[in-house]
Structures are given as C-alpha cells and as structure tokens.
Amino acid sequence: MAASRADPRLVAWNALRAVEDGAFADAALSRQLEDNRLDERDRGLATQLVYGTIAWQGLSDHVLASLGRPPERLDAAVRTLLRMAFFQAIKLERVPDFAVVDTAVELAKRHNRGAAGLVNALLRALLRSGKDLHLPVASDIVQHLAISGSHPPWLVERWLAALGAAETEALLTADNRAAPTVLRVNPRRADRAAALAALAAEGYAARPTRYAADAIEIDLRSGMGKLNAFRTGLVTPQGEASQLVGAMIPVAARTVLDVCAAPGGKAIQIAERADAAVVAVDRARAGVVAIARQASRVGVAVGILRADARELPLRNTALFDAVLVDAPCSGLGTLRQHPEIRWRRRPEDVARLAALQGEILRAAATRVQPGGILVYATCTLLAEENEERIAAFLADQPHFAIDDPRTDLPEAARELVDGDAFLRTYPHRHGLDGFFAARLKRR
Ligand SMILES: C[S@@+](CC[C@H](N)C(=O)[O-])C[C@H]1O[C@@H](n2cnc3c(N)ncnc32)[C@H](O)[C@@H]1O
Incomplete structure (x- = not known):
C-alpha cells in the first residue's frame, strides 16, 4: 500500500488503461483502489471517472473524430486521458474546464512530456466543439441515439426495433447511470431488518429494496472486504x-x-x-x-x-x-x-x-x-x-x-x-x- 495519499485522477487513468488492455472495469478499478490510499471522497471520484469515461467513450470519440483525430490513431494512454478529461468537463459540471485541462496536462507529462502539448491542444479544441456537441441530425435516429447516448449503433438498432425510440433513449440514459450496490441477506443468519440494523451499527447507510425480499441497497464507501457483515457471511453482494x-x-x-x-x-x-x-x-x-x-x-x-x-x-x-x-x-x-x-x-x-x-x-x-x-x-x-x-x-x-x-x-x-x-x-x-x-x- 502506498504511504501517501494518491491522486484519484491518476488512479482512474491507470484503471482505464488496464481496461484498454482488456481488463474488466470493475476488476481494474478494484485493483487500483486496493493498491492506492484514497479517502472516501476521492474513492468516489475515481469510481465515477472510470465508469463514466467508459460509458461516454462513444460520444468523446465522435467529437475527437470530428476534430480530425480518429481515436484509434492516438496513443492508447493519451486517448484514455482525453476521454477521461472530456467526460469530466461535459458530465461532471462541478469541475471548471481550465482545471480539467491543467490536470490532464499534468498527468500527460508523467506519461511522456511530448504528449502534454498534444493533450493541451486537443482538449481545448475538444471542449470548444464538445460543448455545443455537433450531433448527427435526428433524421438518422440510430446514429443520433448511438452518439448522444454513447452506445454502439448495432445495439441501438436492435433495441429500437424491439422497444421503439422513446424507450430506447430512456434505456441508454439509464445505462449511463451508476448501478446501486445491492447485498443479499443470508436468511440463515438474520432477517432483513436485523441485517439493516447490523449495517447501521457498522456506520453504513442502507435501505431495503423494492422487489427482492432479502435485498438491501447500501451506500458503500469502502471495499466489500472492510464490511464486517460481508466477512462474517451475513451479506453477499448480488444485484x-x-x-x-x-x-x-x-x-x-x-x-x-x-x-x-x-x-x-x-x-x-x-x-x-x-x-x-x-x-x-x-x-x-x-x-x-x-x-x-x-x-x-x-x-x-x-x-x-x-x-x-x-x-x-x-x-x-x-x-x-x-x-x-x-x-x-x-x-x-x-x-x-x-x-x-x-x-x-x-x-x-x-x-x-x-x-x-x-x-x-x-x-x-x-x-x-x-x-x-x-x-x-x-x-x-x-x-x-x-x-x-x-x-x-x-x-x-x-x-x-x-x-x-x-x-x-x-x-x-x-x-x-x-x-x-x-x-x-x-x-x-x-x-x-x-x-x-x-x-x-x-x-
Ligand atoms: C452468467 S454467469 C453465471 C452467474 C452465476 N450463476 C451467479 O449467479 O453468480 C455464466 C457462467 O457460465 C459459465 N459457462 C460458460 N460456458 C459454460 C459451459 N459450457 N459449461 C458450464 N459453464 C459454462 C461461465 O464460466 C460463467 O461463470
């Protein structure tokens, strides 16, 4: 474990690069969170950056391509950094654009000093054109939804045929939101009310879910392994x-x-x-x-x-x-x-x-x-x-x-x-x- 507190953007970038190399997002992020010391807030930011960057990759790649920079021709590390910064600027409104650019340039310098200039120039152009997103016109509904909702066109096409436009759009929007963390209570150990009390005693906010009898939604601010109720077999993560x-x-x-x-x-x-x-x-x-x-x-x-x-x-x-x-x-x-x-x-x-x-x-x-x-x-x-x-x-x-x-x-x-x-x-x-x-x- 690193002695000093890590930078959540670097942690997220490293996880994103591992995903580019074929890792699963949840596994790559867990590994980074295990190897780096982050407080609760930074842990949340790193998580949001990893999931959001990957979800919105279709939109950021579209804007990059429209700037004459097809993402597949960029160095993979630079590409993931640009996508992450773009997501931060477009979807996480609390961060001002200049701060997004400065941080990304600092991170790029750690990778390769030559990349910093490119990241600076591309990110400024990306933010200028991305802010008034030149999306394809709605007459091509597949392309429009694929880019604005950041999903591959072939999948949008199938869902359009099965669900229609309004529901498909709602589904794409829902896919780009974080899923709650849900636990299953082991009924041999306790009922749901008693499990909720045990989680509250550990200091976790949690609530019963709507549909499944033994399910609890929890605001998890640590890895699962820190949860006593998990270690002792009272609860198990399961959607x-x-x-x-x-x-x-x-x-x-x-x-x-x-x-x-x-x-x-x-x-x-x-x-x-x-x-x-x-x-x-x-x-x-x-x-x-x-x-x-x-x-x-x-x-x-x-x-x-x-x-x-x-x-x-x-x-x-x-x-x-x-x-x-x-x-x-x-x-x-x-x-x-x-x-x-x-x-x-x-x-x-x-x-x-x-x-x-x-x-x-x-x-x-x-x-x-x-x-x-x-x-x-x-x-x-x-x-x-x-x-x-x-x-x-x-x-x-x-x-x-x-x-x-x-x-x-x-x-x-x-x-x-x-x-x-x-x-x-x-x-x-x-x-x-x-x-x-x-x-x-x-x-
Ligand atoms: C959807 S996952 C199962 C999830 C699991 N039932 C649960 O609730 O945790 C599908 C599983 O099928 C396994 N699998 C794929 N092909 C298989 C095969 N031919 N025979 C047996 N298992 C297979 C995969 O290794 C994977 O673990």
Missing part, C-alpha cells in the same frame, strides 16, 4: 434482479443443480435459504474456486463440480427437483456496472452465444425429474438470447411447458412477470439490471 432469478427456484425443491454457477451468487442464495442439496457446476477453473470461497465465507455446503454443462460427468439416473441454467450471455443488460461490454461485444457474438445457450439448455433439461422445474435466465435484453431460445427449446421438447413463477416471487416482484410468464427487468423501467428468466416444468 436485485439476479436475486429474483434465484427466487424462481421453488423453495420446495430438495435437490437443485446449477449448471452455470460461477461465481456462485444464485447457487449460494439457494443453498442459504432452503433445506436443499445444491450441486454447482461451472466450466471455468477460477469460477469454481470462487464458488468454494464464497460458500466457505457464508458457511453453507455446496457440491462443486468443474465441468462443461453440455457433458456433465453425472450418472444418467442423477435427476434433480430443479435445474438452473444461468446462461453465458452477451451481458448487455448490465451496462451500468460493466460499461465496457458495449464496446467489446459484436453482433456475431450474439449468434454464437445463442447456439451455446440452446445446447446448454437441452443438456440441462435431461437432468430434470418428471414434475421438476427448469429455470433459464440471462442478463441481456436481446430476444435471440431470451424468448427465442425458449421458443426453440419448447418446439422440440414437448414434455416441458411454461410455468408461471409468480407463486414463488415476492408480491412486489410479480408485476415484473409479463403475459408470457417471463420475468423481465430493465434499467430504465425498474432501476434494475436487464434480466430475462423463464420457468419451465417437466410434465
């Missing part, structure tokens, strides 16, 4: 929509198989709440290690298996009361927390993932007892990975039928289930990550 998917596994299920379980959010949620034997499978080595670590912190027993869900090394007679397929997906419902995903995903990924999802779902179905339940879930908002997968599955699996999950969801969450009995959550409608889940019953 509210994700908790609702876990709740779709009936409490009465005594044996549960989760075939895509890492890092263990839902598998451990199910093991905590019910008197159920849970088997958690994942293909990723680091993933199964993470499940084991979380299960031990929380103090629940979970059977853990590293395997491909399409070729489970289980006896043919091993059938379960409930099987969960929390499928690998494009993750495009989680852009508040993972803003970088929008710039990494390509349209062709969606078709590849849809094929994998279909294979996993078919294999998982062979593990469901007669009369048992199969839950399929994703954290994306694309029909190819959601309702189209269910339609294709049901077309060749006549012994499965849709089962309405409302009986197992908390009263407040029942409005999130649509006329087809699918759970659908949206950042702009509900303030939740975009999830889809279907519950099927084997006849």
